[in-house]
Amino acid sequence: MHYVGYAPLAAAVSNAGGIGLITALTQKSAEDLRAEIVKCKKLTSKPFGVNLTLLPALTPPDYPAFAKVVEEEMEGGQLRLIETAGHVKGLAPFVEQFKSAGAYVIHKCVAVRHAKTAQRLGVDAISMDGFDCAGHPGEYDIGNWVLFAIAARQLDIPFVASGGCADGKQLAAALALGAEGMNMGTRWMATAEAPIHQKVKQALVDGDENSTALVMRTMRNTERVYRNKAAEAVLELEKEHPGDFSKIAHLVKGDNYRKVFQETGDLEDGVWSAGTVMGLIDDIPTCQELTDRIISEAEEIIQGRLQDMVTA
Numbered sequence: 001m002h003y004v005g006y007a008p009l010a011a012a013v014s015n016a017g018g019i020g021l022i023t024a025l026t027q028k029s030a031e032d033l034r035a036e037i038v039k040c041k042k043l044t045s046k047p048f049g050v051n052l053t054l055l056p057a058l059t060p061p062d063y064p065a066f067a068k069v070v071e072e073e074m075e076g077g078q079l080r081l082i083e084t085a086g087h088v089k090g091l092a093p094f095v096e097q098f099k100s101a102g103a104y105v106i107h108k109c110v111a112v113r114h115a116k117t118a119q120r121l122g123v124d125a126i127s128m129d130g131f132d133c134a135g136h137p138g139e140y141d142i143g144n145w146v147l148f149a150i151a152a153r154q155l156d157i158p159f160v161a162s163g164g165c166a167d168g169k170q171l172a173a174a175l176a177l178g179a180e181g182m183n184m185g186t187r188w189m190a191t192a193e194a195p196i197h198q199k200v201k202q203a204l205v206d207g208d209e210n211s212t213a214l215v216m217r218t219m220r221n222t223e224r225v226y227r228n229k230a231a232e233a234v235l236e237l238e239k240e241h242p243g244d245f246s247k248i249a250h251l252v253k254g255d256n257y258r259k260v261f262q263e264t265g266d267l268e269d270g271v272w273s274a275g276t277v278m279g280l281i282d283d284i285p286t287c288q289e290l291t292d293r294i295i296s297e298a299e300e301i302i303q304g305r306l307q308d309m310v311t312a
Helices: 007-015 030-043 063-073 092-100 112-120 144-154 168-176 198-206 229-240 255-264 276-280 287-311
Strands: 021-023 048-054 079-086 104-109 125-129 159-162 212-215 223-226
Touching (some): 007 021, 007 030, 007 048, 007 287, 021 030, 030 048, 030 063, 030 079, 048 063, 063 079, 063 092, 079 092, 092 104, 104 112, 112 144, 125 144, 144 159, 159 168, 168 287, 212 229
Parallel strands (some): 021 048, 048 079, 079 104, 104 125
Antiparallel strands (some): 212 223
8 A cells, every 4th residue: 555554544444443554665764654653543542553565675675663663653552463565585573573562463465375484484364465456466366266265275374355355245255265354455545535636536436347457577576557558658668678677667666656646646647556446446435434334235245145045
């Protein structure tokens, strides 16, 4: 949720009954992250979490400093859920640090074998991220229908369904497949409280399941993004220069997200992540309205339609 996961949205999700997450690496520094966490504490009395994504980079962020701030701000118990993501290499020290401070650590994975590694490293739960997701779906192209069923068979710790999630039918299906709940990204972007440009929110409503593109496949760093002129240009450049990141860097740099989401609302201004779940987004409700709708629909299916099938 780069340049989306700020305190106002995290607090709104938590106030609605979910667990909102602040995106650590959206902040420029560890102290900026601390300020955002403090802000979230003022906006909600409910539990919330922080996402810390571990990615290789030529100039990596100061991960230890970010982790230290998260650890220090856990005092009081309101901040307790820590979502880690990215490569499991180097994950162990952070899991140990967060767990020692009393955190519940959930690691996001796109493959069950990675989830099993994270399980061995001591995480408490897994967010299984299927091929439907926005952002980085990995290189395995395994859809949720199979991925979640395998996770239920092979994992000894809980998992939540992630990728392409938006409504109560999916929540009921995720529970049936063995998940403990579901994780949403793109769907939260199309809410009243999401701190992004209204044009982006409307684009998610207007788009459908065919409105995404997969870029950076030739670099084995696949990203699912909103299909626009910039994404099409990236795909053409990848055909001409497969594996050469320098040819597309100006189109996929992170600052494009900030400009589109926070400033211009120009949907064509560089690539930005969005999921196939656009096909299920028809409006821009409040987080409370969306949460209530999802829970109500899931309960109706479980207690109504499915129960009727059992007793028929």
